Amino acid sequence: xxxxxxxxxxxxxxxRRLSLGVATIGAAALTLPLAAPAGADVVAPDPLELTLVxxxxxxxxxxxxxxxxxxxxxxxxxxGVARASTAINxxxxxxxxxxxxxxxxxxxxxxxx
Numbered sequence: 001x002x003x004x005x006x007x008x009x010x011x012x013x014x015x016r017r018l019s020l021g022v023a024t025i026g027a028a029a030l031t032l033p034l035a036a037p038a039g040a041d042v043v044a045p046d047p048l049e050l051t052l053v054x055x056x057x058x059x060x061x062x063x064x065x066x067x068x069x070x071x072x073x074x075x076x077x078x079x080g081v082a083r084a085s086t087a088i089n090x091x092x093x094x095x096x097x098x099x100x101x102x103x104x105x106x107x108x109x110x111x112x113x
Contacts (some may be wrong), residue, residue, distance in 0.1 A: 049095075063080060064081075
């Protein structure tokens with residue numbers, strides 16, 4: 001026996017349902033840290049330093065390669081993702097630090113931020 005096709009219409013567009021679902025999950029995730037057992041000692045975490053790095057216009061220079069000469073760019077003229085990678089690695093190296101004595105996150109002597 002062949003079943004008739006489902007002709008019901010959704011009352012909410014798919015993108016709106018997705019947005020609502022993401023918002024609900026996000027709100028739940030934000031409230032979870034607030035749920036601490038009664039009487040539990042709450043220790044404030046160490047301050048966090050965050051570094052944001054932005055790049056623009058990499059579409060023509062993904063690799064450090066001069067397509068007109070069919071050769072790599074000179075070391076003094078690197079472009080694109082290769083240059084961004086070098087800059088990011090330099091920033092990471094400058095941000096390596098030793099955790100404070102109050103840190104209880106593990107036994108590592110150095111943290112990479």
